Amino acid sequence: MITNEMRTMRTLDQLKALYHQRTTGSRAMYERARQVLPGGAARGATAFNPHPLYGSRANGALLTDIDGNDYVDFNLEGGSCLFGHCSPIVMDRVREQLRISEVQSIASPLEVEVAERVCRMIDCVEMLRFVNSGSEACAIAARICRAHTGRPMIAMCEGHHHGQLDTLLFSHYGPPAGDDSAPATIRDSLGMSPGEDHNVLMLPFNDAAVAAQLIERYADRLAAVFLEPMTIFGGAIPAEPDFVHALRRTTSRHGILLVVDEVPAGIRIGKGGAISHYDVRPDLFITGKALAGGLPIGMYGGRRDILEPLLSPPYDRSNKALSSGTFSGNPTVMSACLAVLEAVEDGSVNARLNALGDHTRSALRDLAANLGVPMYVTGKHSIFGVHFSDASPRSSRDVRRDNRRLDFAMAMMAQGILWPAGRIAGFLSTAHGEEHIEQLVTACRISAQAVYQSTR
Numbered sequence: 001m002i003t004n005e006m007r008t009m010r011t012l013d014q015l016k017a018l019y020h021q022r023t024t025g026s027r028a029m030y031e032r033a034r035q036v037l038p039g040g041a042a043r044g045a046t047a048f049n050p051h052p053l054y055g056s057r058a059n060g061a062l063l064t065d066i067d068g069n070d071y072v073d074f075n076l077e078g079g080s081c082l083f084g085h086c087s088p089i090v091m092d093r094v095r096e097q098l099r100i101s102e103v104q105s106i107a108s109p110l111e112v113e114v115a116e117r118v119c120r121m122i123d124c125v126e127m128l129r130f131v132n133s134g135s136e137a138c139a140i141a142a143r144i145c146r147a148h149t150g151r152p153m154i155a156m157c158e159g160h161h162h163g164q165l166d167t168l169l170f171s172h173y174g175p176p177a178g179d180d181s182a183p184a185t186i187r188d189s190l191g192m193s194p195g196e197d198h199n200v201l202m203l204p205f206n207d208a209a210v211a212a213q214l215i216e217r218y219a220d221r222l223a224a225v226f227l228e229p230m231t232i233f234g235g236a237i238p239a240e241p242d243f244v245h246a247l248r249r250t251t252s253r254h255g256i257l258l259v260v261d262e263v264p265a266g267i268r269i270g271k272g273g274a275i276s277h278y279d280v281r282p283d284l285f286i287t288g289k290a291l292a293g294g295l296p297i298g299m300y301g302g303r304r305d306i307l308e309p310l311l312s313p314p315y316d317r318s319n320k321a322l323s324s325g326t327f328s329g330n331p332t333v334m335s336a337c338l339a340v341l342e343a344v345e346d347g348s349v350n351a352r353l354n355a356l357g358d359h360t361r362s363a364l365r366d367l368a369a370n371l372g373v374p375m376y377v378t379g380k381h382s383i384f385g386v387h388f389s390d391a392s393p394r395s396s397r398d399v400r401r402d403n404r405r406l407d408f409a410m411a412m413m414a415q416g417i418l419w420p421a422g423r424i425a426g427f428l429s430t431a432h433g434e435e436h437i438e439q440l441v442t443a444c445r446i447s448a449q450a451v452y453q454s455t456r
């Protein structure tokens, strides 16, 4: 709830002080946590300066921290919780499954049924494999592409996130490097396998002509081009149709595979995923997150003629690709996937979410127009982004020119809007309603004014 006190706040310093004042329990937990968890958190995404928030429970659109503050959750664990937190749609099915078995050392009929449903929903997916995260799905999909084509290189767009594993951990973080039309391939971590960067080609997002030229130049070495049609980490920016068509045309001409990464988008968007809005058929398709409605999941699938020969047993390292994992396809997560897929089958859930997305973006755009602050709203479907820039961003390079993002996130969190700093996109769930959007817009007005004041 936005209080009267919040409505009087004009400066970033006031909002930062409010964050501290409301979260003394989280501060104390941070002091304890940092003794055993670097940065006081189990993963980079939740570590946050001056201290992370520690949650106690979550229900519907709300998440409550250990100080008892409620937050309207527009992150939803990277968009995973399609029906909000603790939805009976997912929870009841999982509880039922946990009474029967949690994991099994043999395959289960559930994985068959989930796979059949995914193939029906995403028509470019003829066969698939499950893993435990989007990162694994991306890294193994890249392996499959190299195995199928016998070529070493993968192309991806600058600023796009394809998981935390070495294979594709390049140029998605930190300041952009290289010219606008020739982004450099920069390692995003110390300790990555030597030489991986020589096998990754960076493309400028939404620049069809330059991307096509670069692909042509490296065509005989390229196994695949990875594309996020609806970027999340890159700033909630949809790919422009001519860009997607240029990638498909050029890759097809040279026998390069087009891999669509829809880890957060996919099931959230509806039948066919985000790529279906471009009338383009990729060779491989990756999804995760919302597929299991809040449980850990990753999945890659696509053309039968690629996957079947490489993955069917018997495994032989001279002519097969490896894809396994202890918890991959476990019945607990599969039961959650089944619940989600049944619930979205007739398309009405996605339609409702997409309409709420249109409404949210339009309310935020109206706010931007009234405020007279250089604030731009991006996104599509049930995903949205807010940026402080001179023009509406077309790529993550434009997004990263905005240095007010972290202050904005903190100002939003001080007012009870969960807007984690590292994540650039907001997500909606079926648990979100008009009152939550109003709260978002009010908090955004206060935060945008304060952030803009502080940089004038």
Ligand SMILES: Cc1ncc(COP(=O)(O)O)c(C=O)c1O
Pocket: 078, 132, 133, 134, 135, 136, 138, 161, 162, 163, 164, 228, 232, 233, 261, 262, 263, 264, 288, 289, 297, 298
């Ligand atoms: C487009 C995209 N691909 C891959 C991943 C990695 O997924 P995970 O965090 O489940 O490993 C993410 C995570 O946010 C993502 O947004």
